[in-house]
């Protein structure tokens with residue numbers, strides 16, 4: 001994969017009130033793109049903002065955070081919102097994010113137009129992060145990857161899957177993927193978390209995920225890819241032993257949290273793949289790849 005030469009595509013001050021704009025998700029929308037962006041303001045309050053783009057690169061991000069209306073429940077508390085993901089399922093766009101409800105858990109909302117947003121029940125009890133929905137249902141049920149965690153800078157974490165018939169009640173929780181052994185693939189030995197919404201490919205589902213190693217200078221976040229079984233996505237078919245992208249550019253190495261590449265979205269148009277990632281918890285970067293090369297690499301350099 002290679003980085004867009006004009007990264008970062010979104011700067012930390014692109015909203016007048018912002019301190020940083022990073023871990024954010026985009027989807028095709030109308031004749032362009034729409035997205036939900038994480039921005040921390042200058043009081044360092046975490047919130048999510050809608051944004052629009054004609055080309056997926058130059059973004060107009062609203063200056064006010066998303067105001068939720070009640071969806072499938074009464075309005076529930078949301079002390080903060082961060083790390084959104086977006087996916088289109090059937091007739092609407094679903095947004096998941098890390099919702100502050102006595103600590104982080106997974107918030108869910110839907111929108112048809114990125115103007116009105118309807119907040120639903122939280123998917124899980126606290127603490128949980130990195131909730132990522134599949135674009136299709138399995139036997140009539142929605143499916144979501146997530147990572148049970150703690151209330152701090154969690155020093156552990158594996159990826160689970162859960163199912164729901166109605167986007168309200170979640171169950172059938174299964175473990176999908178655990179951290180790797182330090183000796184096998186150290187960049188992903190401390191914690192892992194789903195990144196982009198899964199992309200349907202011939203072999204099953206392609207996901208980009210983040211993996212973390214705890215170094216003497218703190219956590220370092222890199223990006224890998226995995227392919228999950230088409231019918232039963234709790235089964236991992238392949239998963240990269242080497243990372244696909246690790247912090248290397250200045251905007252990834254320095255910022256509010258150094259050494260972070262945090263993928264939250266991937267667009268796929270035929271053979272062309274574009275991954276959107278938060279860089280150093282400060283700005284947004286874009287990386288490109290060819291689908292076949294990524295899939296071949298994942299198969300040929302797999303941990304399992």
Ligand code: BMA
Nearest residue numbers: 023083153257260262278281
């Ligand atoms: C995680 C989340 C992410 C962040 C990452 C690196 O726990 O807070 O939003 O990008 O840490 O700081």
